[in-house]
Amino acid sequence: MRFITSFITVLLLAVSALALNVNIARTSSEVQTASKPKPPKVCDPKYNKADLAQKQYEAVADFADLFVNKQDVLTAFNRWVPGEYKQHNPFSAQGREAAIKFLSDSFKSGTKTSKLTFFAGQGYGMQHFKMSSGNTTFAVVDYFKFRGTCIVEHWDVLQTITGTELNPIAFF
Structure with a gap:
């Protein structure tokens, strides 16, 4: 018992x-x-506090996630790219709206992205990723200039990945 x-x-x-x-x-x-969800982040072109480098890093991290991972060009630009936007890509027209259209159209046509890395420092940021569009694959580097926590200028470099590279760790 x-x-x-x-x-x-x-x-x-x-x-x-x-x-x-x-x-x-x-x-x-x-x-x-x-x-409650946090309110959406919005850049501040006048931000100049002691933690500016950290805030720019956070901006690049969020921009890269929205742009590369989620392919949400409009939200990425609305948060981090103000009206001023100097474009150095030779295949895109100047300005914010032209970039949004160019990039959105690219993703709508089936562009795929992966292997994202990014960093920021000394007023600049960068994202590096793999992009496949149609039968072509690229290693892409986007290079950004900041004003405060806003992206105001852009350069990019693309390398075609053929699959026949001599270096087994080329690009990534």
């Missing part, structure tokens, strides 16, 4: 602990779902 009482006690404790864990997990999930 003692054994059965002890067994039932242990069983009840185990069931209670399991129920408690389920409730904790559900409560945690409910809290995460109920938390």
Whole structure:
């Protein structure tokens, strides 16, 4: 009888602990779902505080994620590229709106991206990624100049990846 009482006690404790864990997990999930989303980030061309380098890094990280990973050109530009935008790509017209159209059209045509890396420092930022469009694959580097936390100027370099490169670690 003692054994059965002890067994039932242990069983009840185990069931209670399991129920408690389920409730904790559900409560945690409910809290995460109920938390208010952060307002969207928007660049500040006059930002000049001591943490400017960190803020520029965060801008490049968010821009790169939106642009390369999510292919959301409009949101990336709305957050990080103000009205002023000098474009050095020889195949795109000047200005913000021309860049948005050029890049959005590229992604709509089935362009795929991967292997993203990025960094920022001393008023500049860069993203490096792989891009495939049609039957052509490129290694891409976008180079940005900042004013505050806003991207105001852009250069890019593309290298065609043929698959016959002598260097086995070429590009990435």
